[in-house]
Amino acid sequence: MTERLVSMLRASDLRVTRQRQLVWEVLQQSHEHLDAEAVHTCAKARDPNISLATVYRTLATLKEVGLVEEHRLGEEHAHFEIVPQTPHYHFTCQACGCIIEFDAPQVMQAVRELSKREDLLIQHVHLFLNGLCSQCQHQQEG
Amino acid sequence: MTERLVSMLRASDLRVTRQRQLVWEVLQQSHEHLDAEAVHTCAKARDPNISLATVYRTLATLKEVGLVEEHRLGEEHAHFEIVPQTPHYHFTCQACGCIIEFDAPQVMQAVRELSKREDLLIQHVHLFLNGLCSQCQHQQEG
DNA sequence: TAGCAAATGAGAATCATTTGCAAAAAGGAG
């Protein structure tokens, strides 16, 4: 599990620290999309001394190394997840905040066409939808 | 030009103020994607007293009323633009920061399929790509 | 035109994130 982390860090001449492993494990064990604060909270359960600054630094590092993705799902703060095998996108319900992940091959196809047409090197593709989920649509009371 | 603003504000029982008109005109006259600071700067050229807080408030209002869209193009701060007739998406170059707008009908098609399959009410669709634009790819020097 | 609620300006406050710096820890060499 942690091999992927170790090899990616080594490949970039970065040290394998307890904190980096911890953040990585937190992200692996949670299949949700955590924000930095939530990662910090989970990490503190196992290392009460880990600081929020380190969490931010680590998330940035993991992102640079290509292990983690950052999403701006609401408007507010960022959420993080381990880079998935198959790319996927996100829908967020504005009422209950639930997140639905989905894939749609047409999107990558469209991106490929654009990238060829405009000669762009595409590094990240973020598709983010919001609106109301099934449940929240059907319970319109206050 | 300003009719659209006036009717939308009236429809929501909001007042038509000098500041709201000014922000609206700034957005119309600039075909770029301005951030709040930039809108403020432009607006101050015509009303030196307009405050940044009012710009933020006005952008939020215009967004609620459906006249303006907010985008998180980089990671940092928000950019705003008048809701376009035809929906479109954004590519940002990580090197030079240029923004390319594009459309791709496949995206809306994919979104429609998802929304039907999962019974979602979709309100906003954000597709955001980043990477390197043609120019920046081909000038790899420091 | 008067009166009231909504909107503004200015600055303080808040939230998320970053940074500076001294102390702690990782990893290579001996």
Place this chain on the structure above:
DNA sequence: CTCCTTTTTGCAAATGATTCTCATTTGCTA
């Protein structure tokens, strides 16, 4: 295993973006 150099960390202060507070001003309706 220990030493040394360099990277990381923790903490707290700094920053940047955005929001809020509140006294004052301004739209709009009667």
